[in-house]
Amino acid sequence: MPIQKIQSGDAETLSADLRADNLARLRTLFPELATEGPGGVAINVDVLKGLIGDASVGDADEKYGLTWHGKRAARQLALTPSSATLRPCREDSVDWDTTRNLMIEGDNLEVLKLLQRSYAGKVKLIYIDPPYNTGKDFVYPDNFQDSIRNYLELTGQVEGGRKISSNPEASGRFHTDWLNMMYPRLKLAHSLLRDDGVLCVSIDDCEVAALRQICMEIFGGENFLGTFVWQKRVSPDNDERHMTATHDYVVCFMKNKSEHIVQGFSRTDHQDDRYLNPDSDPRGAWTSSDLTRREYRERDFYEITLPSGRKVTPAAGRSWSVPPEKFKELVADKRIWFGPAGDSMPRTKRFLTEVANRVVPVSWLPRNLSGDNQAGKKHLKSLFPEVMDIFETPKPVELIATMVQIFSGKGDVVLDFFAGTGTTGEAVARQNRLDEGERRFVLVQLPEQTDRSGFGSIAGLTRERLRRSFRRIREESPLFTGDLGFKSFRLDTSNLSAWTPRRDDLVGTLFDHLEHVLPDRSDDDLLHEMLLKLGYDLCVPIQTRRIAGKAVQRVGDGVLVVCLDRHIGHADAESLALGIADWLAREPVDGEVTCLFRDSAFADDVAKSNLAAILEQHGVKRVRSL
Structure with missing residues (x-):
């Protein structure tokens, strides 16, 4: 049986293709929509009009909604697959072997694409605190002709980096740039939510109206839950010439409001x-x-x-x-x-x-439930007493913990892809301590460079805040046995080199590509890229055994077996295949098993073919190589 080799650029080395998924769903509902065109299968718009009635197709220039320059490109940006990966950083993690929490360093647009296969339809609550578009904190200029290289340049990881831009109001694209940044991220966030999942977005008066409009387009106006108002400051700013803003908002949408109700507050x-x-x-x-x-x-x-x-x-x-x-x-x-x-x-x-064990939340959040910016700053300062220039307006833990209590259950996944200092991670841990929950968090933060003492980047500060706040929770509640760890990952280029032939040396290129795993990448890097691309949770349990002197891993439910050893000779191939077959026989699983090996590890094609043949004799028909 020939072993299929996974190449860079294959469907399994890219993130989920949302365009293909949308097309497949449309073809399932209305097969007659599909037509063949120069670029392959397409949708026949005339047939679509006939199905829904021409009267239902409005004039695009006069329809109700929000439009801006670049909206179409922003929509397409969300649908473009990513070829990047997430590399594990065990040295930056806490309780790697047992934790189910994630802290990911990287551009959130690329990371949201990479999470689609593993987490689509699984997240209960997304809370984000995006840039408020004040003109100075706008750090996401999406120019993704080469998305991953652009990210590495912006964050100073290659060629010294370049300045991350701001968004001054005088630029003429003040609102446009913010909308182009937010739209694709919210589009990807929608697909990650469970059917009863909720999106909560902190925002101020500058963009609250625009945020409502783009969320209504993505989620549907019927799924708007409401807007919380919370008092962010107590005293007025007397330097203001007209009016002091003492409140901010949390705009909330549910993925499918008609079929579900929110968790609400627990009764006291x-x-x-x-x-x-x-x-x-x-x-x-x-x-x-x-x-x-x-x-x-x-x-x-x-x-x-x-x-x-x-x-x-x-x-x-x-x-x-x-x-x-x-x-x-x-x-x-x-x-x-x-x-x-x-x-x-x-x-x-x-x-x-007969009373439901929930209390319906109201839109005005009292300060005992929301805290304020001063409380958030004071708490952060207590965690980092050595840092003089602390953030001015960190979100209070109480505000996010309230969102976690209202909108999530005890075993749910909470995502924050504008993680900042990591307040959401601490809020999840504190709520778990209060109600003995087992919620998990996924945090994503851009490694924007910072002068704040000793951390290098905002992502470094996020990780340290998690460590310190978790230590404090453990000190405050020594009997608490909940998860106070996190696995750290970093966005990077794929571990598999892309096929880029040199016209002046095609033969040399072929030989160079015999080993298409990048030389500086570890077995751990390869394993987690495959987990991500094959749709496994990055915190999935993994069993490891030594078989024929090689490390062999069974992932999750056991239908994926991985051996990334670098040398498999003729004798190794037979004993390795028989050992894997014995393990599968002793611990059988439901479903078709896939075995994955490093292609360059085999001594020759004979060793590779023998291993595949033995596995096939024992019922393993899917054998693949990297």
Whole structure:
């Protein structure tokens, strides 16, 4: 059986192709839309118009919505696959072997593309605090003709780097540049969310209206949940000439609002204390509510005889909240309370066991739930007492922890791809400590260079903040056994070299490409690139065994077996294949097993063919090489 070799540029070495996925979904729903064109399969727009009716196709120049220069390119940017990868950085991590949290250093647009195969439809909450477009903190100039090289240049990783641009209001493209930066990222974020997932975006007055518009286009206006308003500062800024902004917003959209409700706040003991049981009702504690309605309805205005014999009617201008027949049913079910003496106005009983274990959040967040910028700065300063020039407006942990409590459950994934100082990671850990949850976080931060003492880049500061805040949580709660670690990854070019033939030396190029794994890349780099491109969680459990003197790894549910040893001779090939087959027989799995090897490791084609043949005899039909 020939072994298929995975080449750079193959579908499996690229991130998910969202354009191809969208086309496949359309063809599944409406096969007649597909047509062949010069570039392959395309969509016949005339057929689409016929399916939905010409009247449903509006004039593009007059439709309701937000448009700007570059919008079409921004939309296409989200659909362009990435050829980059994420390289593991064990030395920057905490509890690598056990943690399920991720801290990724890199441009978030490329990282969001790379996460599509592994995390699409799995994220419960995305909280982001993007640049507020103040004119000085705009650091994402997307010029991605060569996206990964552009990123490496911007962040000073090749050729000394170049200055990351700001976005001055006088540029003439003030709002345009911000929209072109945000649109593709929000588009990719939408596909990562679960069906009941929620996006929360912190924003100020400058772009809140534009943010709502692009989110309505991506998520649909029907999935708008609301906007939280929180007080970011207490005292006014007397240097302002017109008005001081003391509040900011958190704009919230759900992926599918019609089918789900939000988690909400958990009920507290204080809220349950008002439920009593004065009549020893076997259904347990209850509270009561007024049976009248603040409007007059003739049908619901009738006389009620109390157990004491007194007759009562609603007050002037009111009526009962239920018709006479329903009232009789409630009385028969002992759901009406007439007071301990049976002489009080009737009230409806509501049992604690029938109350949902959630409290619906309101759009105004009090400061005990949101904190303020001063509290956020004070907390960050307590973690970094040695740093003089601390960030001016870090988000308070309380604000993000409130979003985590409202919108996520105890085992959910929380993503922040504008991680900043890492507040979201700390907020997730603190909420897990409060409710004994097992939430996981994925943080993404650009390694923008910073002068802040000792960290080199903002991403370095993010990692250190996680370490210090987790140590503090452990000191505050020594009995807490939750996950206080993170795996660190770094965005880089693929570990597989691209095929770039030299016209003046084609033969030499062929020989150079016999080993197409880059020389400075480790087995760990290769393994995690394959996990990412094959759709595995980067925190998936991995078992390792020595077979025929080689390290062999089984990933997750066991359907992927990887051996990246650099030397597999004739004798090695047979014993290695038999050992893998024995392991699979002793620990069988449901599904077709794939075995992956380093192509250049085999002594020759005979060794490679023998290994493949033995594995095939034992039921392994998918054998591939890098």
